[in-house]
Amino acid sequence: MKKIIVCVLAVFGLALWADAGIRIGLMGGYASMSEYGGGIAYGGTIGIDLMKYVAVEIKGTRFQGGTYAGSADGLSQGVMTRMPIEFHIQGRFPLMNGKLIPYLTVGGGFGLNSFEVDPELVSSWSDLGMTISEKVENKIFIPAIGLGLDFAIMPNFVVNLEGRYLMGKTDGSWSLIDNDSSLEATGTLADLNLSTIVFGLGFKFQF
């Protein structure tokens, strides 16, 4: 983890030293998880042009799925929330004197995942004298690939359109505690599919 952070900082430091172009932006959009439904996505980016056709970018995105119906061998009814932080390398292809830049982005990152069991389900089991809890693990590396388009409507202002596919599976666990005896039953949930498609529209300030 430390090595990854050091590498990323080194790249950005090198870029600043070389007086490369920097873009800072915000985005909003929609994320659709293959298993856990879709919802609004939002986040921010910092990008640096390393050379004419290559840039690097750090993205932080947060999105929440819909109400997952639950499955016998997976998570129960509830809502999945993810917050991946990704590092990407972009292959950029400037058109119209650099005003329009389609790009291909490849990368991956660290994903913070959380799952909230349906409050009604938790409450109904609380009425039975038992406490339900479920959680999903965070994975170090989430591979991601996507396509985007930067359109510079002013010299320092870029409108951005991007779609990405985040791959990856993770593990989870569940627990049922009897409140009267404190007995606990636990189990693990393997290979929870967290694959997600994110579409976003954003803007960037370019320096």
Added chain:
Amino acid sequence: MKKSKRNPVILGLSVLALGVLLLAPNKLTLQSVLPDAPPPMVVSVNPTVDMVKNPKLDGPLGSLVGTYLTQGADAARDLAFNRHLSYTNDEIQVIVESAPGSTALNSYAQTEVLKRQIQNLGGVVEMSYKAEIQCQADIPLIYALTQNPLVKFVRLPFTVHPMYTSEGVASTKANVWQPATAYRGPGAGTNTAVLDLGFMGYSSLLGTELPSSVTTRSFRTDGNVSYGSVHGTACAEIVHDMAPNAPMWLVNFSTELQHHSAVDYMIQQGVKVVSYSLGWYNAGDGKGTGPIDEDVKKFKDSGGVWATSAANEAKNHWEGTFSDTNGNRYHNFEPTNEIIYWYVPSYTLTAAFLNWDDWGTWNASSLTYSGSNNDYDMYLYYYYGGAWYLADTSMGYQTGSQRPVEAIGYWYANISTYWGIVVYRYSTNRNCKLELFSYGNSSSILYNIEEGSLLQPSDSASAITAGAVDWSNDDRPYYSSKGPTHDNRTKPDFMAPTRISTSSYGALNFAGTSTSSPHVAGAFALLKEKTPFTMDQIQQILEARAKDLGTAGKDNTYGAGSLRLIKD
């Protein structure tokens, strides 16, 4: 040589008892007061098979009419009696459906005409509703009605079953669990069996008081799963009330050998919960061993739960160390008394069962004890005209390989009186601890000791033993057996509802610890269905949730307390 002695009093009383049994009221008495000749026929017919299968009669009436026409009135009465049909004064309640008329007015007129015809032919019209007439009719009239063009059909009234749900479902709060969606549990019901002596009437309750289908298996020699009483059926009703989704097995037996086979069968069938409302006298040392307890252990080892009734013996139990203060070889229940007795109402069976703490070593593979070499005998007396008379003896040998037990019964008490037991030391090398159970008494046995009044397998460490409490207020009825076991383990494990309603016994009419084990079995089946906990964990959960009664903590009167699926 001592075994060859026979007292003439015994023989005389046996003959007397047999006579009383033969003269007891039964259906022969009913037949004897009814006329032998059939009533006059309304129409003259030649009996044929066609009369049994009559297109205007339902099946039960068809066979009744056919029997009357082919075999006579007595045979028809017998048939009605066996079917428990109300056949008062040779009349039976039927529903006559009149044929539809061409108009509503015609239909009404036809029904009214038909009612008059029924009355003119001697029937009693009780009521009518639209085209149906409810009436009392004798068999010749029923047959005549089938020949009447105004009649569409004649049938018995539909069978109505009152729907009963054990009050224990609500008092244990199982009803709160029942609609819950399973969490990490199997979701499907837990395979549950009721092991009993018989399941009379179970088939008529399928789909209502019992699951729509059950798996039945009889290990009786005659293969009759419906043998005997409705006891097993009522227990199954309770299990179904508690755990409605549980697939159910109804298994019956009559001997301990069949019992062993039944347990093997249940394990092979994947049964995980057994409800057992039976108890055995003299079938083990009270320390959790013996052939019946071994069956329970085997079932638990297969991953199952065996819920058993504690027994109803609290007032029928005495135990104490043999003491012969005057040196005449008879046990002194107190320094001046060598007889222990109990009161038996007339027309009641009575019996006595004695065992003592000299069983030897239990061998689980051969299902035998090494045996006793302390030999006690037991004499049964009855009290009449101010004196005790010897009724029977049990004088088995204990010379080293036999079980330390004596038993006498069942005697038919044709008068209300006291019956008593005397214990005789035939040959012993120490004063053993004696345990005595009486049967048939209407009040406490003299010198009653409620503690330790468990039967087999309620003493089993592998069984979940259930005593009884009233469903409405958690009061313990006087009869509910108490622990501890003979090796001083705490029993019962739970108290569970009694005096509850079933279709088999009626409203609030099923009492005894027999009702307790099905509630406990149902609780295990329900929690196993809904949760991922193991059976051992479910026991701990239920013990933590039980309503503590009596002294704080688990005790030998109330166990962990009254069964609750949700803590009060």
